[in-house]
Amino acid sequence: MASKIPESANFDEQFLTCPVCMLHFRDPRVLPCLHTFCRECLQEWATKQQPLECPTCRTQVSLPDQGVDGLRTNFYVNNLLDFAAVKKGAGPGVSCQVCEGKGEGARSWCVQCAVLLCESCTNTHRRFPTLKGHQIVTQENLEASEGVPSSFQRKAFCPEHEDQVLTFYCEPCQTLVCVACTVVDHRPGDQHNPLKIGSVAERKKRDLQKLIANVAHREKDVRDTLKEVEREISELPTSADAAIEQATAYFDQLIALLQGRKEEVVTEIVSRRQEVGKCLETQKEAIEFELTGLTSASEFCKQALEHGSDVHVIEDEGQARQRVAELMTTPSDLTARPSQVVFSEGTAVAEFGDVVTRAGCVQIKVKVDASNCSVEIKPAVEGFSNVSLLSTVDKNGQLCSVLKDDVTATLTDPSGQAVPTQLQEKGRGLWEISYTPEVTGNHSLEVKVNGGSVAGSPFDVRVQSMDTPVLTIGRYGSGEGEVSRPTDVAVDMDGNIAVVEWGNERVQIFDARTGQSLRCFPVDGGYPFGIDTDSSGQFILTFDF
Known part of the structure; x- marks a missing residue:
């Protein structure tokens, strides 16, 4: 061999x-x-x-x-x-x-x-x-x-007996030994069990085959992943160049909008300057014409007073009075007129800077396994806003963010009509799918990530009438999960429902999804009446004495 x-x-x-x-x-x-x-x-x-x-x-x-x-x-x-x-x-x-x-x-x-x-x-x-x-x-x-x-192999000699070939394996000692060792230091007995190398080697070979089989599956996965990573490395320049092109086009559009607005504002300033200038010139001409008449009348009167005889004064006074009356009857408009063209910032530069910092977002697209993603369907009521929760995870099952364009959610009512839906990422890998169904009955919600259907999609969404309870909590009594004379409810920071019981003088916490009782604690000091939570999640109670 x-x-x-x-x-x-x-x-x-x-x-x-x-x-x-x-x-x-x-x-x-x-x-x-x-x-x-x-x-x-x-x-x-x-x-x-x-x-x-x-x-x-x-x-x-x-x-x-x-x-x-x-x-x-x-x-x-x-x-x-x-x-x-x-x-x-x-x-x-x-x-x-x-x-x-x-x-x-x-x-x-x-x-x-x-x-x-x-x-x-x-x-x-x-x-x-x-x-x-x-x-x-x-x-x-x-x-x-x-x-x-197979014959081309050096024989292994015993380190204790250099002229002896290793021919046995002592299992308790896990040591290769020679014939001489089996007579002296590794004599068969309770503490030593020398076996021929051939039989042990055959067993070890089978063990090695098992190791190879155990490694093979993982090795295949690693090799496949390595090929995928190499492919993604080769595709990275293309995706990055495409992102650069998209970003450049996006900001070029923004720049074009700003440049267009700038030109509009400058053109409007020039137009308003012409309008204001024309108005001021008209007012100036009217004022100058009136001033000329007033100056002429004043000079005429002064000349009559200084140089005219009594006869002249008597004769000129009437003419002067008539002229002044004419001037005073039709005076020029001296009220304030538009005199300046100013620019007013519609949006402050600092505020616009904040908007600019949010213009465009660079994200690293993570490989998401749609079959590992999950959707939590919550009870729905006609005419009310309802949500379902989507969790996006990577190949290792860890929550990860994906681009909004890579997630689609389509809800159809019993007749096949589409119901408008909205997607919003509430946290890393957590999405809210919100919708307001208008009819009761079984709806179908299809959710896809990166073009692949989420496990279980399409989902059945049962929409109930607003007169039908979505969740029933407790029954009458004083035991666990039972309530007596409930007076108020509140929602804690974990989304559970806290019920204050006047009859049992306690607060009981229920799971908002299943209605199961989670825990309860007694209340001393009177009959509890109202309940709420503060910013730290602590319950605040009011009492009826």
């Missing part, structure tokens, strides 16, 4: 190179996070940071008591290194590393001795009793193999 390995072009780089030193592994050791590095590289890395972090995944690692030397050796990488060396060295013209080329070229490889052998040395090697158990891999096997042959 052969283990598949990558093509030779990527063989060294992907499997045989240490990520730290970027050289072929030297004594490869495996961290608990299953990443492999050279022993020396890990020792140097451990001196630079505490606690130790994996150089690849940054997972914090707890080293065994022996430090890096206590980490497991990656035998698979060692096998690959040996195999790569043999594949490279067993080619034509390569001499035997034992007889140094005195015979024919190298034809095989001793796994334990890690040397290339010619055919003659191979036969000699096999005849030595102490070398009889060594694994010989021929050139034919190497050339015919697409991967690493």
Whole structure:
């Protein structure tokens, strides 16, 4: 059996190179996070940071008591290194590393001795009793193999008995042992149970298959999510550019509106200036004409007084009196006229600034799984405003905001006529769907998020008559859920209904959705009559003495 390995072009780089030193592994050791590095590289890395972090995944690692030397050796990488060396060295013209080329070229490889052998040395090697158990891999096997042959593996020797191969596994100790260990330190009994490696390995292989199966589903989800994230990364520039175009067009429209209004106001100012100027010029001409007449009359009278004889005065006084009477009969209008054109701010700059800061909103669109979203249908009454609550969640089930345009809610009455609905986000991922049905009967509410139907949509909304109780709370009595002579109700901060009972001298809290009693507390000091809540949620009671 052969283990598949990558093509030779990527063989060294992907499997045989240490990520730290970027050289072929030297004594490869495996961290608990299953990443492999050279022993020396890990020792140097451990001196630079505490606690130790994996150089690849940054997972914090707890080293065994022996430090890096206590980490497991990656035998698979060692096998690959040996195999790569043999594949490279067993080619034509390569001499035997034992007889140094005195015979024919190298034809095989001793796994334990890690040397290339010619055919003659191979036969000699096999005849030595102490070398009889060594694994010989021929050139034919190497050339015919697409991967690493199962026989091409270094034998693992016991650290306590260096000439003994590890052939048993002591389960209580969870340690690989040799035959000698089973006689001395791991003798079968109550504390030790050495088993042949083959049977234990088969069980471990089944366990590894289960681990692979357990990882496979999550790995698929992660790979799918990774592809989705990569797709979203590739689409991000497009969506951002589209958002920039939309924002630019939006603000260009606002700027155009302001520019248009500016031109209208400036044009109106110019027009009003012409109107006011014309009015003032007309008034000026009339005043100047009257002033000329008054000045002329005054001068005439002065001349008659200063230079005229009595005869002249008598003769001119009548004419002067007639002229002054004419001037005083039709005087010019001296009342105030529009004299200035001023600009008045319809909206203060500061107020407009607040509006501008709310003009346009940048949001990050979250991937919402419509099938995980939910809608809570509340009882509805004809002619009254009613609401249903929508919760939008992401793929992980966490509440998340979505764009209003991505949410649609359509309510139809029993006859199929659409009922106007309104959507309003009340909090992160929480939406109110409000509507006022005009007829009784079963209505249908279809809710979609990002074009996908919410789980359970369309929903049945039963609209009752205004004369039919939507919720009945309690019955007569003094037990839990029973009431006696209720006098007032209030709604607490959690939306529950608090009922004050004059007969039982207590306050009982009911669930507003189910009508079930949640709790109650007695009231001392008289007969409770009224109830309300303050801003902190505390109940305020009034009493009837």
